[in-house]
Amino acid sequence: MSHYCYKNNTMAKTPHDLLSRRERHIMDILYRKGRATAAEVMADLSGSPSYSTVRTQLRVLEEKGHVRHEEEGLRYVYVPATARSAVRRSALRHLVETFFDGSTEKAVAALLGDSSRLSEAELARIAALVEKAKKEGGR
Amino acid sequence: MSHYCYKNNTMAKTPHDLLSRRERHIMDILYRKGRATAAEVMADLSGSPSYSTVRTQLRVLEEKGHVRHEEEGLRYVYVPATARSAVRRSALRHLVETFFDGSTEKAVAALLGDSSRLSEAELARIAALVEKAKKEGGR
DNA sequence: TACTTACTACTAAGTATTTAGTAATGAAGC
DNA sequence: GCTTCATTACTAAATACTTAGTAGTAAGTA
Structure with missing residues (x-):
């Protein structure tokens, strides 16, 4: 099994x-939405965390450099610090390595397989x- | 933005x-390899955790039902409890929702875009x- | 049998994450 | 100016994760 080409302990970070x-959940929400206020993030999180919990977490994510905020009127709008395109690329790569034996073809096949999701166009x-x-x- | 079809707080778990x-890292390793001993998992983990650390974590994962083990001679070989195909499907789905605005087409396009990875065949x-x-x- | 090797289980402590309360700020309306 | 509302920052405690030590067991070997 496993013909992926990384060596031990060198998985791209x-x-x-x-x-x-x-x-991770918060970042996913931000990548889905592009940008969001604390209240919007909170609405999309499971487990009904309190507003203040979400705010704390966004602040921590900002300290760690994963997120930045823009002031919009009175409130903050949060945005991922890393370009979506870059994260997307490595996420795709990781998925292909982990679940498709490193084969892009297999991944494409899986996407096409669920053809009910694709229109003729x-x-x-x-x-x-x-x-x-x-x-x-x-x- | 975001034309994905989930409602708030109902993201598939x-x-x-x-x-x-x-x-997660450990599960990824198991999905890549299919099955692995504690020593093999340890070798693939970043940060050089001790053997006993890895064993503890595998035991916890087993208690939580994410992993099961088979005895092979004297030692344990660990296997994911959930079929790869099922996890793969939802991972793909999640990726498409998060990074491709729910568009399967865009995801396929991204995979094809890196065409240096694909042979003619x-x-x-x-x-x-x-x-x-x-x-x-x-x- | 005693020693070594290759495993496993149990346990406890350190660290990070996650939670949410309380206080501070500024705008808007009365 | 005072009150209300919608925000934010700070703080502390609970929980979960992560780590690794120590001890036990079974097989192989001198």
Whole structure:
């Protein structure tokens, strides 16, 4: 099993790997929404934490450098400190390594497999992307 | 932003969501390897934890029901309690919601985008899958 | 049998996370 | 100016996570 190419103890450390459970949930919410106030984050968290709990956590995340805030009128709007595109890339990579034996093909297959999620138009655009990738010459 | 379809506080709870940081790392290792001894898990963990630390954590994970062990000769081999395919599905789903605005198409595009990772043969097989999905009639 | 090796279980303490209370601030309306 | 509302910051305690020591067991070997 496992033909992924990392050696022991050298798994790339993404910010996500360093987060505690709650912190991860909060970051996920911020990445989904793009930006959010403490109240919005609170609304999306499970377990009905108190407002002050959420605020504390956002402050801690800011101290650790994972989040920054912008003042908007009277209140703070929180934004992830790391670009979504970067985190997304490493998350995808991690998923492929962990659950698809490092095979991008298997991951694509899994996404296509649930084809009820894809419209004809989407499938057509995907087909075009595959063609493009072929022309650019794969590996 | 965010056209994902979950309501507040109803995000599907996958086992993965309930795990602490270390526990998650350990589960990832087990999903990558399929099965592993304490020593193997230890070798793959960052931060050089002691053997006894890793054993304790595997025992805790077992108590919580995330892992089970098989006795193989004298020692234990640990295996995830939840089928890889199930965890994989929800992980993929979560990733699409969090980083691709709920769009499977965008996720596929990101995977194809890094086409240096895909061989011609793989691209050909993916093209065939797209055709198949089209025939089965998308959404 | 006594010694070594390779494991396991139990236990306790250190550290980090998570929680939420209380107080402070500033704007808006009366 | 005083009260209310919506915010924020600070603080302390409870809980959970993480660590690793010590001791026990069984197999193999001299």
